[in-house]
Amino acid sequence: MAVAIVKEKWQSRVGQVVIGATPEQGGTRTHTITIGGDSTLPFLHFEGEVVNRPAVAMEVNDVEPDWHPLLKEPFMDVINDPAAWAKKCVEEFGADLIYLKLTGAHPEGANRTPEQCAQTVKDVLAAVGVPLVIVGCEDDDKDNEVMAAVAEAAAGENLLLGLAQQDNYKSIVAACMVHKHSIIARSPLxxxxxxxxNILINEMGLPLDKIVIDPMIGGLGFGIEYAYSIMERARLGSLVNDKMLAMPMVCTVGYEANRAKEANVDVDEFPGWGELKDRAILWEAMTATTLLQTGASLLLMRNPEAVRLVKKNIDELMVSNA
Amino acid sequence: MLIIGERINGMFKDIGEALKNKDPKPLQYWAVKQAEGGAHYLDVNSGPAIPKEERPEAYEWMVEVIQEVSDLPLCLDSTNYDAIEAGLKHCKRPAMINSVPAERPKIERVFPMAVKFNAAVIGLTMDKVGIPLNAENRVAFAMELVAAADEFGLPMDELFIDPLILPCNVAQEHAREVLEAIRMIKTLSNPAPKTVLGLSNVSQKAPDRHLINRTYMAMAMGAGLDAAIIDANDEALVDTAATAEILLNQNVYCDSYIKVFRTR
Incomplete structure (x- = not known):
């Protein structure tokens, strides 16, 4: 007996967001990256359109990050030079975008000034041609100053800037509107x-196709199923024409996966767990590929070997199963 | 919940006169105003203002002038199928045909026309004899309409079955039967046909019309109502539809859900 393939008829699709701007568009990027646009659940090519492949951004920090030495190893030659670090990620590790974290701005850390941060952004823009995702140091007041300076210094580049959150979104939204950037809207699962x-940001006047949702996630083994359900709910919403949930989603995979115990403790401590070097790579790769299955469009990652595995997985998932 | 705005109807004095005088302004005014209120479709009914032989031309004209100011799809409302067909030819977006009873000659006239023009159909659970009282007999008519959709190739989700609500001040026993009929109609096929009500009828000539309308709409939505022909500018009524969608988990809650409901 022939098996009937059940296909859902969706009314709508995920919105598309373009990141970056070429010289003709007022920026300096060699190309732009478009995310979102699907008219079905992830990778169901037989049911709808899977328009843009999910993109992988690799994380670069403006000061040496507090990562496990094994994770830092591939970057040790560039760890104090964000521009060189970004260049290495693009040229050697195949990053689609650079995710620049201005951690050094934190008042209790290096306390770098907004001007210094803006200069770092300019340096990274000069070093690579790919579009950039930029976030601050997670101190609200400082980030508002820093992101305003960054937005102005990179006016027209259509950066993806973060983070807008429910209790602190106005100043970064305004900066995005004035200097033509897109925004990451973060909500706590x-x-x-x-x-x-999304409604509040849109009410200020930023179009819906300039917003990317950061639903916040848990890494593998640390509540990833909660993230999975929330993201699935948002994706289903966008497919039934809920315009206020129809944005592509970005996931902080590298951050969440690499703070898990499984990505940090040595085999001596847990002999059954296998070598840390392999385990940490798989932990990040599995976190990423799980979230791809629920609709992640942009993955923010760290480990070059995990990036390689995930990009291979994306290649396979983008082959039509229609 | 699909809201079909009822206001462009020759039974209303301003529209009736506009039709006689070929004055597009009142139609265009209500087209825009109902869209602002939250309408997804605009019902278009000439009413008795226009003589029968002039109706096809009147429907063409109404469709044209409304589409000058509104992108909303139209719900062409008449018992004169030549008039509906004339209007369908001018519709820019797939329209809805309002309506056809469960009578074979009319089914044979309307369903092929709907398929040809890619239009949805409102089917009434009644025949020549009239509207049955109990839910089972309403559903029997609904089943005939479902079978007709299948026969003529109308997608099931483009068939809107109207189990016909009557005024509660004179036919009180019907309201509960209609709710039961809605529940049963949703089980007739997979995918299920859609359901619709001409809601304002429930409150005809009653003093508390708005309250009756919104109470009954919420109850009907709970039973599975998909669409209603209503006063789209009754703010409390549209707010009730938005709220019922949230409580039925058809839409994701957020603090501004009422406002977003209207901007869809």
Whole structure:
């Protein structure tokens, strides 16, 4: 007996967001990256259109990060030079975008000035041709100053800037509007706040196709299923024409996967767990590929070997199964 | 919940006169105003203002002038199928045909026309004899309409079955039967046909019309109502539809859910 393939008829699709701007568009990028646009659940080519392949951004920090030495190893020659670090990620490790974290701005850390941060951004822009994702140091007041300076210094580049959150979004949204950038709207694993924040940002005048949702995630083994459900709910919402949930989603994979115990403790401590070097790579890769299955469009990652595995997985998933 | 705005109807004095005088302004005013209120479709009914033989031309004209100011799809409302067909030819977006009873000659006239123009159909659970009282007999008519959709190739989700609500002040016993009929109609096929009500009828000539309308709409949505022909500018009524969608988990809650409901 022939098996009937059940296909859902969706009314709508995920919105598309373009990151970066070429010289003709007012920026300096060699190309732009477009994410989102699917008209079905992830990778169901037989049911709808899978328009853009998910993109991988590799993380670069403006000061040496507090990562496990094994994770830092591939970057040790460039760890104090964000521009060189970014260049290495693009040229050697195949990063689609650079995810620049301005951690050094934190008042209790290096306390770098907004001007210094803006200069770092300019240096990275000069070093690579790919579009950039940029976030601050997670101190609200400082980030508001830093992101305003960054937005102005890179006016027209259509950076993807973060983070807008429910209790602190106005100043970064304004900066994005004035200097033509897109925004990451972060909500704490909460679909209701996610939707509300998108509405609040849109009400200020930033178009819906300039917003990317950061639903926040848990890494593998640390609540990834909660993230999975929330993201699935958002994706289903976008397919039934909920415009306020129909944005592509970005996931902080590298951060969440690499703070898990499994990505940090040595085999001596847990002999059954296998070598840390392999385990940490797989932990990050599995976190990423799990989230691809629920609709992640942009993965923010760290480990070059995990990036390689995930990009290979994306290649396979993008082959039509229609 | 699909909201079909009821206001462009020759039974209303301003529209009736506009039709006689070929004055597009009142139609265009209500097209825009109902869209602002939250309408997804605009019902278009000439009413008795226009003589029968002039109706096809009147429907063409109404469709044209409304589309000058509104992108909303139209719900062409008449018992004169030549008039509906004339209007369908001018619709820019797939329209809805309102309506056809469960009578074979009319089914044979309307369903092929709907398929040809890619239009949805509102089917009434009644025949020449009239509207049955109990839910089972309403559903029997619904089944005939479902079978007709299958026969003529109308996609099931483009068939809107109207189990016909009557005024509660004179036919009180119907309201509950209609709710039961909605529940049963949703089980007739997979995918299920859609359901629709001409909601304002439930409150005809009653003093508390708005309250009756919104109470009954919420109850009907709970039973599985997909669409309603309503006063799209009754703010509390549209707010009720938005809220019922949230409580039925058809839409993701957020603090601004009422406002977003209207901007879809």
């Amino acid at each position: 909460d679909i209701n706040i996610c939707k509300q924040l």
